[in-house]
Amino acid sequence: MTGPGGQRPRRSLKERLAAGERLRGALFRLPSETLVEMAGVAGLDYVVIDCEHGPADTALLQSHLTAAAAQGIDVLVRVGTAEPSLALRCLDLGAAGLIHPHVDSAEDARRAVAASHYPPLGDRGFATYSRAGRFGTVTAADHVAAAAQTLVVAMVETERACAAADAIAGTPGVDAVLVGPADLAADCGFPGQETVQALMGRAHEAARAEGRAVMTIVPGEDGARAAERAGAQLILFNMAHVLMDTLRALARPGSAESTSPRQPLDAPHRAP
Template identity: 45%
Template structure:
């Protein structure tokens, strides 16, 4: 039996992924041919919908890529839809309390851990081929839940949030965290200090840390700082590439340094 993505996370392997918020199956295909480990499909800040999401997940599956879906917290039904379509796991933005983390787990998991609506006729259930017991066991073994801590309340509650059964890891949103601190930039020293504080709490509880980066140097730095997963912001990477190409014509200095 092959090792699941959830098991790889628990083993603290270093895993590299691509954040996709532009609706394009080609980006998923490229990530597969590049032999990345996973893709993160963004339904919070990207224009994703159920039909293109299904196509993206199917493409990722064909390439052997694990799939995390960041949902729009205002549309919690997307949790069920994404998992039924075959997503490996869910990322929940703006988790500030233990209760919100528990709610995320309830949405993502079947009983007894959660309260996800049950169906085997979905893509995740191999369109009805999986038995009830097989599907329950498969989802329990494979479904991953990451929470995003993005404000000072979440930082203060990090220990309780990360102790919630069913939470596999954390992703800190430095941009939102900075805004919650009065509009500070993501690279502000105090913002970075709180980010490292959350990471330390997560590591102490054996939970994984996922970091978003914009280039290889930042990825190496994130791994060196203890992240198990890094995800490249492909939109940022592409924008930087286009700006670099434009420099050939204009000669102007350009730099994009936003994750």
């Protein structure tokens, strides 16, 4: 299948992961097409638009996807818990994949996959006249082939989910596992960092054992390098943290706070 103008389409995130690539992306909760464009210009591999903790306005999302397409950067969308209707709209708009939060069991994982794929793997409603189908100008066969490249990321965010990580990761159609360290810490009653790290390690080990990619949220370059050394293929920079670190450093250059900010719950790889 060829793209517009007869050009060969770029490889999907799923294909790049299968080839063993390590991919870096940025997590955005603030609606800003310019930030998405900047991520593409900077050379990141993908962005994540957070519709769970950020706005779930699909008109805004379409603007972000259009900006991303102009820069040749893929977009993953984090939907809410068990939101198949939002998942459908995100994919119809052209998202490269979905991150499903609060996947606690194999059954939750199966529902996430079902919302993300066409039959027989899933039960996504079929349409070629959407933006993803180039407004009806592609054949059904080509559209189905492109949709098969949808990346499905299961978020593991509770102690129960960590215990079921083998079954979650082993669910057909799950491509990657992301541990949500903040929710995991809250679920465990905010224990010490060692407890959270041990649970995360178990989930990551289960993902790798099943041949799934590990996605890890990090606050900066040091965390990214640590995560890559630990085997993560998908690095996701928490841009709220990156921006706040940068702004604090600009506001108080040389101060202890600007050089050693507080330890965030969603940055387990950050050096103390």
